[in-house]
Amino acid sequence: MQRLITHSCGHDQSHGINGHFAADSDRQASRLSRQKCRSCYDAANAVRAAEDSAAIADLALVPLTGSEKQVAWAETLRTKRIAAVRKRSPKTVECLASIADAKWWIDNRRVPDATIIASALPPAPIA
Numbered sequence: 001m002q003r004l005i006t007h008s009c010g011h012d013q014s015h016g017i018n019g020h021f022a023a024d025s026d027r028q029a030s031r032l033s034r035q036k037c038r039s040c041y042d043a044a045n046a047v048r049a050a051e052d053s054a055a056i057a058d059l060a061l062v063p064l065t066g067s068e069k070q071v072a073w074a075e076t077l078r079t080k081r082i083a084a085v086r087k088r089s090p091k092t093v094e095c096l097a098s099i100a101d102a103k104w105w106i107d108n109r110r111v112p113d114a115t116i117i118a119s120a121l122p123p124a125p126i127a
C-alpha cells in the first residue's frame, strides 16, 4: 500500500508499505518518518563523498585492478576508507594507498577502521 510519509527533513515522499498487521505498517511508516527523504539522503551522501575526495586529493594512490564494476565500486570504498583512516592513523594511509586489488577493498568494506589500522601497522614491540 502506498503511503505518503513526511520525513525528518520536512519533505513528503510516497512509499510502498507492506505489513501483515497494521502495527507493522505503522512501525515501518514511523521508522521512515525519522529518516531523511531520498533526495536529501543522496545530497548528503554526495557532499560527504566530495569532502572525502578533497581530504585525500594530495595522495598518490595506485590504480585499482579488477573488473570495471569492481574498480568503480572499490574507488568509492577506498576514498571513504582512506579519508576516515587518515584522521586516526596517518601512517596506515601509506600502506592502504598501495593496495591495488579492487576485490580487497570490496571484501574489507565492512571491516572496522580500527581493525584495518591494527592490521596495517607492525606489531608493537614486546616490553
Ligand SMILES: [Zn+2]
Pocket: 007, 009, 010, 011, 036, 037, 038, 039, 040, 041
Ligand atoms: Zn528531504
